[in-house]
Amino acid sequence: MKSTKETLPSWHEGKAKQRIIEFVAQVTTPGSEFFVPEAERIATFDNDGTLWVEKPILAQLAFYKRQLFDADVLANVNTFKRMLNWLKNALFDVIDLFKMLLAYLHSGLTTDEYRANVSQWIKQAKHPRFDCLYTELTYLPMLELLDYLSAHGFSNYIVSGGTANFIRPWSERIYKISADRIIGSSVKTRLAKRNGELAVKLEPIPFFFDYRSGKVLGIERALAKRPIAAFGNSLGDVEMLRWARTKTQSLCMLIHHTDEVREYKYQPDPWYYFGKSTLKYAQELKWQVVDMKKDWKHIFYSNK
Amino acid sequence: MKSTKETLPSWHEGKAKQRIIEFVAQVTTPGSEFFVPEAERIATFDNDGTLWVEKPILAQLAFYKRQLFDADVLANVNTFKRMLNWLKNALFDVIDLFKMLLAYLHSGLTTDEYRANVSQWIKQAKHPRFDCLYTELTYLPMLELLDYLSAHGFSNYIVSGGTANFIRPWSERIYKISADRIIGSSVKTRLAKRNGELAVKLEPIPFFFDYRSGKVLGIERALAKRPIAAFGNSLGDVEMLRWARTKTQSLCMLIHHTDEVREYKYQPDPWYYFGKSTLKYAQELKWQVVDMKKDWKHIFYSNK
Numbered sequence: 001m002k003s004t005k006e007t008l009p010s011w012h013e014g015k016a017k018q019r020i021i022e023f024v025a026q027v028t029t030p031g032s033e034f035f036v037p038e039a040e041r042i043a044t045f046d047n048d049g050t051l052w053v054e055k056p057i058l059a060q061l062a063f064y065k066r067q068l069f070d071a072d073v074l075a076n077v078n079t080f081k082r083m084l085n086w087l088k089n090a091l092f093d094v095i096d097l098f099k100m101l102l103a104y105l106h107s108g109l110t111t112d113e114y115r116a117n118v119s120q121w122i123k124q125a126k127h128p129r130f131d132c133l134y135t136e137l138t139y140l141p142m143l144e145l146l147d148y149l150s151a152h153g154f155s156n157y158i159v160s161g162g163t164a165n166f167i168r169p170w171s172e173r174i175y176k177i178s179a180d181r182i183i184g185s186s187v188k189t190r191l192a193k194r195n196g197e198l199a200v201k202l203e204p205i206p207f208f209f210d211y212r213s214g215k216v217l218g219i220e221r222a223l224a225k226r227p228i229a230a231f232g233n234s235l236g237d238v239e240m241l242r243w244a245r246t247k248t249q250s251l252c253m254l255i256h257h258t259d260e261v262r263e264y265k266y267q268p269d270p271w272y273y274f275g276k277s278t279l280k281y282a283q284e285l286k287w288q289v290v291d292m293k294k295d296w297k298h299i300f301y302s303n304k
Numbered sequence: 305m306k307s308t309k310e311t312l313p314s315w316h317e318g319k320a321k322q323r324i325i326e327f328v329a330q331v332t333t334p335g336s337e338f339f340v341p342e343a344e345r346i347a348t349f350d351n352d353g354t355l356w357v358e359k360p361i362l363a364q365l366a367f368y369k370r371q372l373f374d375a376d377v378l379a380n381v382n383t384f385k386r387m388l389n390w391l392k393n394a395l396f397d398v399i400d401l402f403k404m405l406l407a408y409l410h411s412g413l414t415t416d417e418y419r420a421n422v423s424q425w426i427k428q429a430k431h432p433r434f435d436c437l438y439t440e441l442t443y444l445p446m447l448e449l450l451d452y453l454s455a456h457g458f459s460n461y462i463v464s465g466g467t468a469n470f471i472r473p474w475s476e477r478i479y480k481i482s483a484d485r486i487i488g489s490s491v492k493t494r495l496a497k498r499n500g501e502l503a504v505k506l507e508p509i510p511f512f513f514d515y516r517s518g519k520v521l522g523i524e525r526a527l528a529k530r531p532i533a534a535f536g537n538s539l540g541d542v543e544m545l546r547w548a549r550t551k552t553q554s555l556c557m558l559i560h561h562t563d564e565v566r567e568y569k570y571q572p573d574p575w576y577y578f579g580k581s582t583l584k585y586a587q588e589l590k591w592q593v594v595d596m597k598k599d600w601k602h603i604f605y606s607n608k
Contacts, residue, residue: 039482111524168528178343179528180484186525191517191543197550198543200524213495220415220504221490222526224472224483239495239502246501 008148010141010298016253017295019288020145023251027228028152034249036228038153043229044183044219044240045146047160047167050233050255051175053137053300055264056128060162063121064104101163102204105187110199111165119169135174136302142231142255143301146175149229157227159219160184161211161236183218185210215240233257234268235278245285252287254278259293263300312452314445314602320557321599323592324449327555331532332456338553340532342457347533348487348523348544349446351464351471354537354559355479357441357604359568360432364466367425368408405467405491406508414503415469415493423473439478440606446535446559447605450479453533461531463523464488465515465540487522489514519544537561538572539582549589556591558582563597567604 011017026034027041048054109117127137146156156177158167164184171177188203210218216239219227230237230244233255241252256279257266268278282289292299315321330338331345352358413421431441450460460481462471468488475481492507514522520543523531534541534548537559545556560583561570572582586593596603 039476111528115528164525165528172343180526182528189521189524191520191547198520198547200521216495216502217493217504220493221468222484224415224419224469224486243495243502 008141008144010144010296012295012297014295016288016290020148020251020253023229023249024148024152026249036249040225040228041149041152041154042157042223042225042227043149043154044157044159044215044227044231044244045142046215046232046234046237046240047158048162049257050231050237051138051142051158052134053127053130053263054233055257055266058162059125059134060101060166062125062134063118063166064101066121066125067104067117101187102206105202105204108201110192110194110201111189112199114202115165115169118166122170130300130302132302135170136300138174138301139255139296140298140301140303141296143175145231146177150176154229155181157181157183157219157223159210159215159240161209161215163187183210183215183222185214211236213239216243219243229253231255235270235273238278238281241287242281242285245287252285253290254282254287255290256292258291259296259299263292312445312448314448314600316599316601318599320592320594324452324555324557327533327553328452328456330553340553344529344532345453345456345458346461346527346529346531347453347458348461348463348519348531348535348548349450350519350536350538350541350544351462352466353561354535354541355442355446355462356438357431357434357567358537359561359570362466363429363438364405364470366429366438367422367470368405370425370429371408371421406510412505414496414498414505416503418506419469419473422470426474434604434606436606439474440604442478442605443559443600444602444605444607445600447479449535450481454480458533459485461485461487461523461527463514463519463544465513465519467491487514487519487526489518515540517543520547523547533557535559539574539577542582542585545591546585546589549591556589557594558586558591559594560596562595563600563603567596 007021008017026032027036029035045051048058052059122135125134126132127134130137149156158171158175158177158181160167160182162184163186164182167182167184168179171179171182186207188205188207189200190203192199192201208214208218212235215237219240226247227244228247228249229251230241231253232241241254244250245252254268256268257264259265281287311325312321330336331340333339349355352362426439429438430436431438434441453460462475462479462481462485464471464486466488467490468486471486471488472483475483475486490511492509492511493504494507496503496505512518512522516539519541523544530551531548532551532553533555534545535557536545545558548554549556558572560572561568563569585591
């Protein structure tokens with residue numbers, strides 16, 4: 001691996017790398033017709049499958065599975081039975097995620113406790129195939145891209161279908177993205193007392209679903225700004241990329257999972273989806289498709 | 305008025321000013337037992353009545369009243385009739401605000417259009433008593449406080465019962481607080497097409513009410529951090545101040561409107577509220593009460 005002084009060293013020379021460098025030059029060169037002031041240099045990134053591995057199951061789902069088999073939750077037999085039933089009938093990642101989330105939250109956790117549980121889990125949980133920490137399965141080329149954009153005055157945001165509180169405990173350390181720049185799905189919360197002090201408790205009621213058009217609404221609600229660069233890998237990211245593209249100059253990238261040897265090979269759309277495909281959108285709207293097999297020298301941070 | 309090099313020049317010497325300076329010294333002095341790293345130096349400010357004038361009516365309410373008499377909305381006679389009825393029966397500021405908001409939004413505005421309307425209004429609307437711009441009726445001592453905290457590594461956030469999009473168009477210019485640091489009430493939004501491009505439209509359905517415990521939940525949802533300094537002036541801010549106080553070292557301030565000559569004189573609680581009073585909380589929890597008449601040399605930015 002070459003010196004990190006080189007621009008985007010884990011990217012092979014090619015259209016994708018070139019497009020990134022050209023775009024950044026265009027929007028950061030004063031006097032350029034596409035110049036964008038720093039305050040408007042917003043870049044939004046999907047998390048699962050865009051910044052780190054999402055197969056064989058979403059990390060957040062692995063976390064809930066682990067938590068659910070812990071003693072505290074097992075004590076609640078009814079919840080456990082319902083859980084087993086769900087697991088048996090599990091079909092769709094995202095629906096699973098929400099069902100498990102809701103069951104997990106029946107235990108009446110505060111947001112602080114939830115984040116503490118995530119912190120603890122992420123420090124030791126291993127990926128079933130690669131046998132290393134999930135945070136080591138972040139994509140090295142994307143970490144380089146985050147740094148590259150930061151260095152050019154961009155503000156990076158994560159816009160995840162998972163919950164913000166699953167990402168916040170480790171996002172600063174791994175992505176250099178602070179807790180206030182994580183936009184995600186959420187459940188309702190309420191103010192309660194815990195040990196005589198006010199605390200925020202999670203409720204088993206969905207509040208906001210940060211997926212497909214929800215990603216656009218989540219960004220708009222948090223920032224009131226439209227990204228000029230957006231990165232995704234699946235159907236859930238289509239609207240975010242479409243929205244970013246309505247800016248005069250923008251960089252929209254679709255990370256395409258094409259490498260079954262070094263990672264996984266799969267399509268951006270779930271098998272049960274029959275609408276206009278994500279790759280069709282990419283083609284029509286001229287998004288830059290990143291072919292992981294061809295465009296990336298290294299895949300994982302752990303390859304470093 | 306003395307040189308702005310002086311710390312908080314518009315504050316009279318006294319307990320309130322002393323408390324601010326002591327607190328900032330405690331949390332920013334490395335090695336102090338109360339030292340707080342910059343990332344955790346979160347300060348949250350209510351807007352109406354804390355950073356600018358809120359009488360005789362909330363600025364956002366004045367904005368809606370103006371907008372509703374504009375031709376576009378008058379065309380919708382049904383909405384207009386309903387509005388007149390509401391105006392006639394108007395009793396409570398906050399309920400009014402939401403009713404008017406909902407009616408206004410029936411016109412199908414996009415968030416961009418809404419913010420453009422606010423921008424236009426705020427540049428020329430005059431306060432009925434002081435006959436100057438609303439932005440000139442921001443409190444000079446509080447603007448100094450925002451600067452003082454920023455200079456000491458704090459991140460300032462606005463946490464308003466009004467909508468975030470009413471404040472965002474001018475918050476950077478007036479408060480030096482960027483759009484992503486405005487937490488407020490909101491209505492539902494949806495992704496729609498406007499002139500062939502994706503746009504976010506406002507829906508006449510309340511989504512989040514950033515008032516009382518909602519202020520805590522709003523901060524927690526956006527930041528996942530607890531403020532160490534919180535500033536309010538009314539019942540709507542009680543929970544936010546209570547929550548900030550559960551930190552080891554914190555600065556909780558209640559701006560008390562005591563100056564009928566230079567501004568207005570009124571209690572923190574609405575007349576129809578019979579619960580534990582805000583001033584009682586302030587006393588029990590040792591919040592610093594700022595007596596506007598005694599503690600502030602100047603009230604408004606326009607006095608400068």
